[in-house]
Amino acid sequence: QVQLVESGGGLVEAGGSLQLSCVPSGSPDSSYAMGWFRQAPGKEREFVATISPRATSAIYADSVKGRFTISKDNVKNMTYLQMNSLKPEDTAIYYCAAGLNKMSVTFTSRVDYWGQGTQVTVSS
Numbered sequence: 001q002v003q004l005v006e007s008g009g010g011l012v013e014a015g016g017s018l019q020l021s022c023v024p025s026g027s028p029d030s031s032y033a034m035g036w037f038r039q040a041p042g043k044e045r046e047f048v049a050t051i052s053p054r055a056t057s058a059i060y061a062d063s064v065k066g067r068f069t070i071s072k073d074n075v076k077n078m079t080y081l082q083m084n085s086l087k088p089e090d091t092a093i094y095y096c097a098a099g100l101n102k103m104s105v106t107f108t109s110r111v112d113y114w115g116q117g118t119q120v121t122v123s124s
Contacts, residue, residue, distance in 0.1 A: 002026040002113040004096045009118030012086055016122070020081040022096035022115060034072055034079040035105035038092035038120075045095065049081060050104045059104055064090075086122045093117040 008020040022034065035050035049070040051058045058070050069082040079096065096115035099105040 002032075002098055002100075004098060004113055004115035006094065006096045006115045006118040009094060009120045011121045011123065014086060014088055014122055014124050016086050017082070017084045018086065018120060019083070020094055020096075020118060020120075022079040022081075023077060024079075024098055024113070031101055033099040033102040033104050034070075035097040035099070035111070036070065036081045037095045037097055037108065037111075038090075039095070039117075040092040043092075045108055047106050047108075048094070050097075050106055051079065052103050057103070059106060083120070086120075088122045088124045090120060091122050092120060094120050 003025050006022050012018050031053040036048040037045050038048050039045040047061050049060045051070045051072050055072040067085045071080045095117045097105050097111040098113040099110050100112045105111050
């Protein structure tokens with residue numbers, strides 16, 4: 001059983017930056033694609049970014065392309081989401097996601113494990 005723990009959320013003004021971190025535990029020898037999703041109040045959970053197990057490729061949602069960067073440190077077993085030029089519409093609960101033996105997790109149906117979520121609030 002894999003557990004994902006996120007950290008790094010908070011309150012920031014529009015135009016500011018935040019970095020989210022995610023550390024998995026439980027199956028360190030498995031191969032996981034990692035990703036981030038977000039869910040705003042009254043909306044469905046949506047894809048933000050994903051990175052392949054060896055961090056050789058990444059995919060981004062159009063809404064965050066050029067502003068957010070996903071990265072993976074396989075030595076520390078950490079996944080990060082660097083968020084720059086934040087906008088009020090980025091306000092949501094952000095969830096770390098893992099897909100066992102997958103190259104990407106771009107849909108919720110491809111996710112095997114979820115973190116508990118971390119709140120990101122961007123004020124205007």
